[in-house]
Amino acid sequence: xxxxxxxxxxxxxxxxxxxxxxxxxxxxxxxxxxxxxxxxxxxxxxxxxxxxxxxxxxxxxxxxxxxxxxxxxxxxxxxxxxxxxxxxxxxxxxxxxxxxxxxxxxxxxxxxxxxxxxxxxxxxxxxxxxxxxxxxxxxxxxxxxxxxxxxxxxxxxxxxxxxxxxxxxxxxxxxxxxxxxxxxxxxxxxxxxxxxxxxxxxxxxxxxxxxxxxxxxxxxxxxxxxxxxxxxxxxxxxxxxxxxxxxxxxxxxxxxxxxxxxxxxxxxxxxxxxxxxxxxxxxxxxxxxxxxxxxxxxxxxxxxxxxxxxxxxxxxxxxxxxxxxxxxxxxxxxxxxxxxxxxxxxxxxx
Amino acid sequence: xxxxxxxxxxxxxxxxxxxxxxxxxxxxxxxxxxxxxxxxxxxxxxxxxxxxxxxxxxxxxxxxxxxxxxxxxxxxxxxxxxxxxxxxxxxxxxxxxxxxxxxxxxxxxxxxxxxxxxxxxxxxxxxxxxxxxxxxxxxxxxxxxxxxxxxxxxxxxxxxxxxxxxxxxxxxxxxxxxxxxxxxxxxxxxxxxxxxxxxxxxxxxxxxxxxxxxxxxxxxxxxxxxxxxxxxxxxxxxxxxxxxxxxxxxxxxxxxxxxxxxxxxxxxxxxxxxxxxxxxxxxxxxxxxxxxxxxxxxxxxxxxxxxxxxxxxxxxxxxxxxxxxxxxxxxxxxxxxxxxxxxxxxxxxxxxxxxxxxxxxxxxxxxxxxxxxxxxxxxxxxxxxxxxxx
Numbered sequence: 001x002x003x004x005x006x007x008x009x010x011x012x013x014x015x016x017x018x019x020x021x022x023x024x025x026x027x028x029x030x031x032x033x034x035x036x037x038x039x040x041x042x043x044x045x046x047x048x049x050x051x052x053x054x055x056x057x058x059x060x061x062x063x064x065x066x067x068x069x070x071x072x073x074x075x076x077x078x079x080x081x082x083x084x085x086x087x088x089x090x091x092x093x094x095x096x097x098x099x100x101x102x103x104x105x106x107x108x109x110x111x112x113x114x115x116x117x118x119x120x121x122x123x124x125x126x127x128x129x130x131x132x133x134x135x136x137x138x139x140x141x142x143x144x145x146x147x148x149x150x151x152x153x154x155x156x157x158x159x160x161x162x163x164x165x166x167x168x169x170x171x172x173x174x175x176x177x178x179x180x181x182x183x184x185x186x187x188x189x190x191x192x193x194x195x196x197x198x199x200x201x202x203x204x205x206x207x208x209x210x211x212x213x214x215x216x217x218x219x220x221x222x223x224x225x226x227x228x229x230x231x232x233x234x235x236x237x238x239x240x241x242x243x244x245x246x247x248x249x250x251x252x253x254x255x256x257x258x259x260x261x262x263x264x265x266x267x268x269x270x271x272x273x274x275x276x277x278x279x280x281x282x283x284x285x286x287x288x289x290x291x292x293x294x295x296x297x298x299x300x301x302x303x304x305x306x307x308x309x310x311x312x313x314x315x316x317x318x319x320x321x322x323x324x325x326x327x328x329x330x331x332x333x334x335x336x337x338x339x340x341x342x343x344x345x346x347x348x349x350x
Numbered sequence: 351x352x353x354x355x356x357x358x359x360x361x362x363x364x365x366x367x368x369x370x371x372x373x374x375x376x377x378x379x380x381x382x383x384x385x386x387x388x389x390x391x392x393x394x395x396x397x398x399x400x401x402x403x404x405x406x407x408x409x410x411x412x413x414x415x416x417x418x419x420x421x422x423x424x425x426x427x428x429x430x431x432x433x434x435x436x437x438x439x440x441x442x443x444x445x446x447x448x449x450x451x452x453x454x455x456x457x458x459x460x461x462x463x464x465x466x467x468x469x470x471x472x473x474x475x476x477x478x479x480x481x482x483x484x485x486x487x488x489x490x491x492x493x494x495x496x497x498x499x500x501x502x503x504x505x506x507x508x509x510x511x512x513x514x515x516x517x518x519x520x521x522x523x524x525x526x527x528x529x530x531x532x533x534x535x536x537x538x539x540x541x542x543x544x545x546x547x548x549x550x551x552x553x554x555x556x557x558x559x560x561x562x563x564x565x566x567x568x569x570x571x572x573x574x575x576x577x578x579x580x581x582x583x584x585x586x587x588x589x590x591x592x593x594x595x596x597x598x599x600x601x602x603x604x605x606x607x608x609x610x611x612x613x614x615x616x617x618x619x620x621x622x623x624x625x626x627x628x629x630x631x632x633x634x635x636x637x638x639x640x641x642x643x644x645x646x647x648x649x650x651x652x653x654x655x656x657x658x659x660x661x662x663x664x665x666x667x668x669x670x671x672x673x674x675x676x677x678x679x680x681x682x683x684x685x686x687x688x689x690x691x692x693x694x695x696x697x698x699x700x701x702x703x704x705x706x707x708x709x710x711x712x713x714x715x716x717x718x719x720x721x722x723x724x725x726x727x728x729x730x731x732x733x734x735x736x737x738x739x740x
């Protein structure tokens with residue numbers, strides 16, 4: 001029983017943190033918004049750092065790292081509100097393609113193509129560029145489709161750094177069908193929900209930090225508003241929810257590859273806990289910012305709007321709460337003390 | 351990260367489970383805040399000691415088993431799973447014990463820890479005073495150093511209040527002003543005193559449930575040897591904060607307690623699901639998830655401590671989380687019970703209403719004791735987030 005990250009995971013996280021916070025600053029994001037662009041142009045750099053092929057097996061040219069390690073990367077990407085589709089490509093599409101032995105995974109690792117996802121849980125594709133491919137999970141088929149073979153309508157998100165497309169029609173050739181396709185779609189959904197939860201954790205931490213900085217600077221009644229208990233308590237509550245959501249997300253990452261009856265429940269819990277923490281932090285953040293928080297002049301809106309989008313992706317709160325409901329009332333035979341983790345004995349079953 | 355128990359941990363769990371199955375009283379004991387219940391709970395502590403289960407994390411020389419934190423959590427899970435009695439010794443084993451381990455000298459450790467683990471000496475805490483609640487640094491009770499027949503003593507004067515277990519316990523611990531004119535956090539010392547000493551008067555206070563769970567303590571020139579001081583003179587505040595850290599951090603409320611409550615709440619909901627609203631169903635699910643989250647957070651912290659980390663001000667988050675969760679769960683149960691919620695359980699055997707009513711009342715104390723949640727939120731804001739003090 002060990003809840004700590006490996007030194008490798010920590011080192012890679014630290015490297016990614018330094019890179020993201022240097023490359024994707026709020027100033028850079030504001031400039032993109034002013035130019036009406038959502039393309040940070042950092043894909044080749046992330047590729048070079050190994051972030052894109054983080055979960056791709058070493059045999060296919062990747063780093064062969066763990067889901068727990070990728071959760072830390074997703075947190076860092078969330079902390080800077082990176083608009084790049086890293087979670088989609090590296091967290092979902094690449095490992096699913098790798099499990100199929102599909103050659104597109106080599107192209108992702110080599111940087112010759114990007115594969116974003118379309119999934120029945122998500123009504124829109126984000127950040128689809130002309131040279132991309134789409135890994136398309138619909139019903140009983142999984143298809144890999146060139147962007148040029150897809151007809152899309154653009155739809156507008158309130159988040160200026162998301163670029164959404166609604167697929168109108170596509171010329172698809174399935175790479176998997178029937179039960180296999182359904183399993184792949186479920187695996188993709190688990191990955192998407194888990195890493196989106198991690199991204200939400202990062203966004204939550206960022207909103208708490210920017211609020212903290214603001215209430216130390218902003219003076220009213222002659223003092224920093226951060227001295228007022230009413231202001232402090234909003235942020236303390238947000239911080240507490242963050243502290244208690246994090247281990248839930250880490251547990252879901254550590255047990256994702258078990259792929260057993262508990263996986264769906266663990267992922268659902270992670271998405272709910274991270275989403276609730278993020279919404280709470282966003283509301284606390286705008287409250288302590290006051291009027292400036294309601295404008296494009298503060299950075300907060302970029303983070304808050306991302307939270308609104310991500311809480312609904314890869315299964316919204318209702319979807320995941322229904323999963324918890326089925327587990328608690330129909331499936332789990334025991335759920336009191338001593339049932340949170342598996343015994344060593346059960347490990348042999350896997 | 352590896353979130354499975356080891357075969358050794360599984361074996362330890364089986365050992366605890368078997369021992370508890372053979373020893374836990376079949377019927378619940380009367381409230382530990384009654385004279386009869388207190389002694390029955392003390393008997394249970396002695397039974398625990400007979401199996402060396404008094405305080406598993408302590409070294410064997412002090413009556414423990416030298417277990418690590420994961421084993422302690424396993425022990426706690428089995429303890430609540432078995433429905434074993436509340437720990438009447440909790441102020442001692444969970445709060446003073448770890449404090450003694452860190453700040454006590456060898457004589458103090460061997461004098462006080464073994465009888466604490468055995469239930470032979472039950473401890474009460476004595477922090478608050480009538481004018482020093484959340485503002486604990488305002489305490490005025492004093493300890494004046496005197497020499498009589500070549501022996502050094504402290505003479506205790508003043509008043510403490512909300513002293514849990516003081517009505518029936520043997521010993522108390524608290525902080526007193528040893529430096530006369532000292533202000534606030536300075537000049538305080540951490541002193542252990544027998545509750546039956548001359549000059550110590552206990553006045554029981556009737557709590558919400560009608561029992562005398564805590565008391566006022568009056569000191570009228572009560573004399574205790576200087577050897578009863580823990581740590582250095584003037585170091586009292588620092589030591590008390592360490593004790594409070596244990597209290598808010600891992601030890602006082604292990605996750606199993608809340609997971610057991612969540613499990614019972616799910617059962618209560620199932621029995622009543624045809625007549626309660628869908629909103630209640632979501633509250634029940636949230637209780638389950640939050641109790642799980644508390645468990646995950648605790649194992650996460652335990653792993654961090656076992657690999658050399660320290661517990662800091664984020665312990666305040668724990669205290670907020672479990673106390674508000676506990677109140678939430680019991681409030682949900684009260685709403686499910688509806689018109690039966692007011693029943694004490696003494697006359698109605700069909701509903702376990704008394705259980706939830708008692709729990710609800712006690713859950714209202716959670717956000718108040720061990721430092722109110724308002725104080726915890728100030729601590730988080732100032733120490734974890736770095737916001738300025740008022």
